[in-house]
Amino acid sequence: LLDIDKGKAKIQAKSIIDSYGVPARYYKCDITLYKEVYKIFDQVLKDLGRIDILINNAAIDSKVEDKDTEKNTSRFENFDVNNWLNEFNVGIKGTFICTYVFGSLMAEQGHGIIINIGSDLSFIAPNQKIYINKNLKKEDQPVKPFSYSVIKHSILGLSKYFSAQFAPYGVRVNLLAPAGVWNNELTNEFVSKLKEQVPMNRMANVDDYKGCIQFLSSDASSYMTGGNLLVDGGRTIGSV
Numbered sequence: 001l002l003d004i005d006k007g008k009a010k011i012q013a014k015s016i017i018d019s020y021g022v023p024a025r026y027y028k029c030d031i032t033l034y035k036e037v038y039k040i041f042d043q044v045l046k047d048l049g050r051i052d053i054l055i056n057n058a059a060i061d062s063k064v065e066d067k068d069t070e071k072n073t074s075r076f077e078n079f080d081v082n083n084w085l086n087e088f089n090v091g092i093k094g095t096f097i098c099t100y101v102f103g104s105l106m107a108e109q110g111h112g113i114i115i116n117i118g119s120d121l122s123f124i125a126p127n128q129k130i131y132i133n134k135n136l137k138k139e140d141q142p143v144k145p146f147s148y149s150v151i152k153h154s155i156l157g158l159s160k161y162f163s164a165q166f167a168p169y170g171v172r173v174n175l176l177a178p179a180g181v182w183n184n185e186l187t188n189e190f191v192s193k194l195k196e197q198v199p200m201n202r203m204a205n206v207d208d209y210k211g212c213i214q215f216l217s218s219d220a221s222s223y224m225t226g227g228n229l230l231v232d233g234g235r236t237i238g239s240v
Helices: 004-019 034-048 080-109 146-169 188-195 206-217
Strands: 052-057 112-116 171-178 228-231
Touching: 052 080, 080 146, 080 171, 112 146, 112 206, 146 171, 146 188, 171 206, 188 228, 206 228
Parallel strands: 052 112, 112 171, 171 228
Antiparallel strands: none
């Protein structure tokens, strides 16, 4: 596990060990910096002896309810370009650097799997109606920032590019596109609005994507590269 916050990575690693009884190591790393990723790459290779699978999951997911100033900076008209650059650096630059560094080793050894975590918003724009707060003026309404959808669309393009680049070397690159996952922090109103857009009439459960990762990480998907595993309860098929 690589994370810029070593404390959080440590907690997650312990959770994996306690829940599944498998080894889990954590490393402090800023994936937007080549030097740090190369340093951790060397350390991981030294600690584990081999690298077979890379999952690019880092992102800054700005919550629609976040308001760090008097203006709602998630709205396009108030959006801070510095926030955009920060989100892009983590979501795209970081994914590129990790893919380049770890993927190059995989290409040399003749096998490897790279899984990029996209989103249903890799394929559609966010429906801002589900975020509407009736108590707020139009200019204060929370929205899903444009940056998140743009970055998740970019992850799709990056996955396609590297799947073609690495295919001759035995390295497969695929995208997993999940939808919203239910948790206790979500309001009943929001969940109800979102469910109306999903033919299966529910959000994803926490465990709904384990099988997807197992599939993409195993020989069960041995003839799949450049693919998009879209698991969204049917949300992106159109109106319901």
